[in-house]
Amino acid sequence: MARRDDESRDGRNYGGLSKEQRVVQRQAxxxxxxxxxxxxQGYAATSIERLCAVANVSTRSFYEDMGSxxxxLIALVNRQTTRAVDAALQALERTRDESLSTRVVESFHAYLAVTCRDQRTARVHYVEVVGVSQAVEEWxxxxxxxxxxxxxxxxxxxxxxGETTPRRFDLFALAVIGAVNSLAQELVQTTLPDAPISLDEICDEIAYFVSSGLACSEVGRHSPRQGVRVS
Structure with missing residues (x-):
């Protein structure tokens, strides 16, 4: 019987790859x-057997390489989040001399452009990870x-x-993150079917929220981000 390409059982090179390289490929x-x-299909509706079939990986290798x-799921969202945070940091660097509201909005736009790149990534990152387990909630x-x-x-x-005044920014940060999560969930599961929202509209709402929350000397000079387009 032919074995799948992941089933060489020793540490020797197989197909020109070391054991460690094969593990990395299977995980990817x-x-x-x-x-x-x-x-x-959703996390709950997806079996390990189906995952292995699509990935061309044996169930034995699945448990050895991934564990559960x-x-x-955590490995997937970690991959997405790492890319998203990198994009947000790059946006902050690009806008380091811009207003505070602009920097925050641009960084969230860059973050969402990765985590909401398409319907699949948005669903996994903002819907499927909710309430899975204690380990995922800690993540x-x-x-x-x-x-x-x-x-x-x-x-x-x-x-x-001098762009804003001191306050409890930890609460402000949690409020912004909560708003972003709720809006991204709405992007996936629209509450009003006849009124779907876009990433552009999410970013406009974040701009308004951030501008209001950081109201200070810059209020009136910052307008919601316009014309954002994500391919």
Whole structure:
């Protein structure tokens, strides 16, 4: 019986790849399969057997390389989030001399352009990860802490530049993140079927929310972001 391409059982090179390289390839295929299946059928409706079939990986290798379906979900959202945070940091660097509201809005736009790149990524990142398990909830809390730290840093930098006044920016950061999450969920699961929303509209709402929340000397000079287009 022919074996799948992941089933060489020793540490020797197989197909020109070392054992470690084959593990990395299998993990990448599993994450890609998870994006497709979790993003279309949903996490709860996707079996390990189906994931393995799509990824061309044996169930034995799945448990050796990934451990569990829950660990695969975390690996998937970690991959997306790492790219999104990198994009947000690049946006902050590009706009370092712009107003505080502009920097915050541009960084969230860059973040959402990755996590909401298409319907699959948005569904996985904002819908399928909710309420899965304690481990996944801890991952979500850690992501909120990371994004909150970035927002707090930018707000405190804005205080130093005279763009806003001191306040509890930790609460402001959580409010912004909560609004972003809710709007992104609406992008996936529209509450009003006849009134779908776009990423452009989400960014406009974030701009209004941030401008109002940081109301200070810059109010009146900042207008909601217009003309944002994501391919």
């Amino acid at each position: 295929r599993l994450v890609d399969a998870a994006l497709e299946l979790f993003g279309t 379906r829950e660990a695969l 979500r809390r850690e992501q909120r802490r990371l994004l909150s730290a970035l927002l707090i840093h930018e707000a405190e930098r804005g205080v130093g530049r």
